[in-house]
Amino acid sequence: MISTPRDRLIVALDLPSVSAAEAMVWQLGDAVSFYKIGLELTISGGLDLAADLIQGGKKVFLDLKLHDIGQTVERATAAAAERGVTLLTVHAYPQTLAAAARGADGSALKVLGVTVLTSYDASDLAAAGYVGSVEDLVLRRAVQAREAGIAGVICAPTDARRVRGVLGPDGLVVTPGVRPRGADQGDQKRIATPGEAIEAGADAIVVGRPITAAADPAAAARAILSEIEGAAAARA
C-alpha cells in the first residue's frame, strides 16, 4: 500500500461537492498521491471522482465505515473491490470484520477495521454504554481485526504503538486524529502530530482540515510530508 513516501499522507476530501474536491486535488497536484473519500463526498458523487482519481494514478481510500448484517457488508465490500480502491473501512465488530474479509477475498482491496473513533474519549464510550477503557477496547478490536484476517485497523495516533504490538510488522496501522503542532483540534479528541504518529508505528496518517482549510493547502501538505519523512527516517 505504501509504494512511495508520499503514500504515507492520505488527504481526507471532506468537501461538499465533487467540483470542490476536484479543485482541491488540482491545488495539491503532485504533492499528494493518496485521497480519502468519506461519507459526505460519497453521497455527493464521490464514487465517480474515485474512478477518475484512480484513472489519474492516485490511490483512493473509501472511508464508508460499513456496519450492517453480514451479507450486506460482504457484498458492499466486494463491490468496493471491483472499483479498484486501495482501502475500505468497516467498523471493527467481529461479524462485520468476518463479512468484509469474505468480500475482499481474492482481491487487492485492503480492509481496515475502525477500532474506536478518534472523536471519542472515555466519557463518550461510557455514554454509549461501554464499560472499560478506550485503550482496552482499541486493543480488543485490533486483536479481532487480526483474527478476522483483514489488512489492518484505523486507530488514534495515541494508540498506534500498542496496536502495532498487536498487529505485528505486516498489519496496516492508519491514524486519523492528526494535527500539526498548533493546529485547531476541532472535534478530534485523541490526537498527535504527524511525526508522533509515524514514530509510534503508523504506516500512514489521514489529514483533512489542517490541509483542506489551510490558506495554502499544497504548502501545508508539503510541510506534513517533510515531518513524516523525518519521523520515518528516525524510525528506520
Ligand SMILES: O=c1ccn([C@@H]2O[C@H](COP(=O)(O)O)[C@@H](O)[C@H]2O)c(=O)[nH]1
Ligand atoms: O476514528 C476516525 C475514523 C475516521 N476519521 C476520518 O478522518 C478524517 C479526519 O479529518 P480531520 O479534518 O483531519 O479531522 C475525517 O474524514 C474523519 O471522517 C476520523 O477522524 N477518526
